[in-house]
Amino acid sequence: MVSHPYIPQDLILDGFVQISTAQITVLGVYLSSSFLVASFIWLVSGWCAKLSQTERLIMCWLAFSGLNHIILETYFVFSPEFYKDSSFLADVWKIYSLGDSRYAARESSLVTLEILTVFFVGPSCLLAVYAIAKRKSYSDILQISISLGHLYAVALFYVTSFLQGNNFASSPFYYYSYIVLGNSFWICIPILIIIRSWKEICAAVLAASHSRAPTQKKNKTG
Amino acid sequence: MVSHPYIPQDLILDGFVQISTAQITVLGVYLSSSFLVASFIWLVSGWCAKLSQTERLIMCWLAFSGLNHIILETYFVFSPEFYKDSSFLADVWKIYSLGDSRYAARESSLVTLEILTVFFVGPSCLLAVYAIAKRKSYSDILQISISLGHLYAVALFYVTSFLQGNNFASSPFYYYSYIVLGNSFWICIPILIIIRSWKEICAAVLAASHSRAPTQKKNKTG
Numbered sequence: 001m002v003s004h005p006y007i008p009q010d011l012i013l014d015g016f017v018q019i020s021t022a023q024i025t026v027l028g029v030y031l032s033s034s035f036l037v038a039s040f041i042w043l044v045s046g047w048c049a050k051l052s053q054t055e056r057l058i059m060c061w062l063a064f065s066g067l068n069h070i071i072l073e074t075y076f077v078f079s080p081e082f083y084k085d086s087s088f089l090a091d092v093w094k095i096y097s098l099g100d101s102r103y104a105a106r107e108s109s110l111v112t113l114e115i116l117t118v119f120f121v122g123p124s125c126l127l128a129v130y131a132i133a134k135r136k137s138y139s140d141i142l143q144i145s146i147s148l149g150h151l152y153a154v155a156l157f158y159v160t161s162f163l164q165g166n167n168f169a170s171s172p173f174y175y176y177s178y179i180v181l182g183n184s185f186w187i188c189i190p191i192l193i194i195i196r197s198w199k200e201i202c203a204a205v206l207a208a209s210h211s212r213a214p215t216q217k218k219n220k221t222g
Numbered sequence: 223m224v225s226h227p228y229i230p231q232d233l234i235l236d237g238f239v240q241i242s243t244a245q246i247t248v249l250g251v252y253l254s255s256s257f258l259v260a261s262f263i264w265l266v267s268g269w270c271a272k273l274s275q276t277e278r279l280i281m282c283w284l285a286f287s288g289l290n291h292i293i294l295e296t297y298f299v300f301s302p303e304f305y306k307d308s309s310f311l312a313d314v315w316k317i318y319s320l321g322d323s324r325y326a327a328r329e330s331s332l333v334t335l336e337i338l339t340v341f342f343v344g345p346s347c348l349l350a351v352y353a354i355a356k357r358k359s360y361s362d363i364l365q366i367s368i369s370l371g372h373l374y375a376v377a378l379f380y381v382t383s384f385l386q387g388n389n390f391a392s393s394p395f396y397y398y399s400y401i402v403l404g405n406s407f408w409i410c411i412p413i414l415i416i417i418r419s420w421k422e423i424c425a426a427v428l429a430a431s432h433s434r435a436p437t438q439k440k441n442k443t444g
Contacts (some may be wrong), residue, residue, distance in 0.1 A: 001394055108385040109331035112378055137424040137431075145370055146364060152374050156334055163330040202359040208429035209359075 004083070005170050006009040007099035012093075013104055021091040030092070037064050041129065046125050048133060054196070058143065059187055065150075066125025073119045088216045098170040099178030101160065113153045121149040140197035147190030154186050198216055223241045226305070227392050228323035235326060237306040243313040252314070258287050261384035263351065270355055275420070281351050283411055286346025287372075290364065298342045302328055320392040321400030322383065331382045343371040362426075369412030369419075378406050 004016045038060040045056040051122040075089040076082065082090040083097075083104050124146050131139040162182065169175035223281050227239045234324065262269035262280040267278040297311045298304065304312040305319075305326050321325040353361040 014319035108382045109334065109378070111385055112381040115381055116374065116377055135431075137427040138420065140427070141363065141423050143419060145326065145366065148268060148367055148370050150373070151372070152338065155338055156331070156378070159334040160330045163333055164430055186274060198360065199360060201363050201427070204427045205359040205362070205423070208426035209357075211429060211433040 004104070006097060006104055007168060007170055008101070011101055011105055013083050015081070017084055017086050017090075019091050019094045020086050021088060021095075023095055026088075026092055026095055026195050029088070034064050034068075036104050036123075037067055045133065050135065055132050058193060058196075059132050059191075062125045062128045062132075062143075062146070065186075066122050069117050069122030069125065073122070075077070076103070077111070077114050077118050096178055096182075099174040099182070101168045101170070102161070102164075106162070108162075109212070110155060113156050117149070117153055121146055124149070140200045143197045144201075148195045149187045150190040151194075154183050157183065226326070228326055229390060229392055230323070233323055233327055235305050237307055239304070240262075241313050241316045242308050243317075245317055248314055248317055251310070256286050256290075259289055264347075267355060272357065273354070277354050280415060280418075281354050283367070283415075284347045284350045284354075285366050287408075288344050291313070291339050291344030291347065295344070299333070299336050299340050318400055321396040321404070322392045323392070324383070324386075328367060329382070329386075330380060335378050339371070340409075341376055342369055343375075344392060346371070354438050362422045365415050365419045368422075369415045371410045371413040373416075375406050379405065380386070 003012050005019075006013070041060045041063045042056055045051055045059050072089070072092060072161070077091055079085065079090065079093075082093045084090075091134075093103060094205075123127050124142060128139065128142045128146055130136075130140055169179065226233070226235050227241075228235070231385075259304075263282045263285045264278055294311070294314060297313055299310065301307065304315045306312075307417050315325060324332050325423055346364060350361065350364045350368055352358075353364055388390075391401065
């Protein structure tokens with residue numbers, strides 16, 4: 001049995017390979033590549049004169065979130081024994097597991113959450129970037145669907161953790177920085193997107209029903 | 223240790239009280255009360271001349287599904303030791319657990335799924351019945367949100383079951399009748415509702431943008 005840095009200490013991770021990349025390097029690569037993605041989308045979306053700044057910000061978020069799901073989380077789903085690897089992506093997950101060892105332990109509800117995110121939410125995020133750019137009629141409803149998926153996943157994460165004893169962090173620092181702070185973006189931003197898109201859809205439905213109403217009246221009287 | 227009828231046989235359910243209500247009685251009460259709820263909603267919604275038959279059918283489904291969540295599933299959430307009880311509701315869950323013993327074992331992802339369903343999806347179902355009746359502008363978006371919640375929950379149920387070994391049924395009969403057939407309604411109907419409401423919203427957004435477009439043109443030229 002190889003020792004590992006996770007809680008609970010009796011978690012069995014045979015063949016565990018120690019983390020070889022410095023945490024500051026992993027964080028640096030993650031934050032700088034996220035910044036690059038967001039900047040690229042911000043610049044490209046700026047060429048579309050019709051898009052508001054809020055819409056462009058949402059596109060940045062969706063592109064970042066979608067690539068997160070498609071690159072990082074896809075690696076997790078298809079690498080059940082990442083703790084035995086020494087690649088950069090394996091180190092990302094070994095470090096993230098310091099905040100919640102259930103990732104290393106492959107706890108079934110977390111794996112399920114990641115499978116649903118990878119196969120449904122991730123591609124939908126990229127589709128939504130396209131939908132906003134092209135002003136598709138399904139843009140807002142897709143944004144709400146994605147954001148509900150995010151909220152459901154985060155709720156699932158926290159409630160299962162609570163029910164399972166809520167003791168999976170190697171230290172409070174990792175728990176609050178990686179898990180609480182990390183997940184908070186996938187709580188706050190989806191809520192804001194849902195509120196905005198919900199209002200947009202309600203306004204469109206009201207406008208459509210008002211524009212239909214006079215025509216119907218005219219048809220009835222005519 | 224008291225014997226129980228569940229798989230895996232080594233599942234520990236100390237103080238298990240045998241099922242005292244006949245399965246045919248439980249099924250009879252469940253189906254007849256569901257039929258009564260649906261009939262009541264069908265009749266009452268018939269007084270609203272403006273509602274289509276499809277809308278009235280969706281109202282029946284949402285009322286049935288909402289009461290299912292609020293009565294049956296709320297009992298489950300707040301009765302962690304239902305297998306020790308001999309009430310009718312306890313027997314409902316003891317019988318349903320024959321199809322998947324994780325309910326009796328209080329598997330954390332199932333409990334989480336039920337908590338989210340009880341607190342968010344259940345009340346939303348009843349709100350949606352009201353929203354359809356009153357032709358609220360948020361009616362379709364609420365129906366999509368609820369139906370996505372249903373689909374997420376069913377996907378979570380099946381994927382966690384698969385990851386955990388998929389061997390929790392006392393017999394294939396219970397698995398296919400209670401679990402597969404039972405859940406199939408919460409797959410097929412939500413998909414149909416999503417398709418319908420998605421089309422409705424897209425049509426409204428298109429109509430609203432068309433009705434806005436001439437006004438904008440007029441304002442520009444005027």
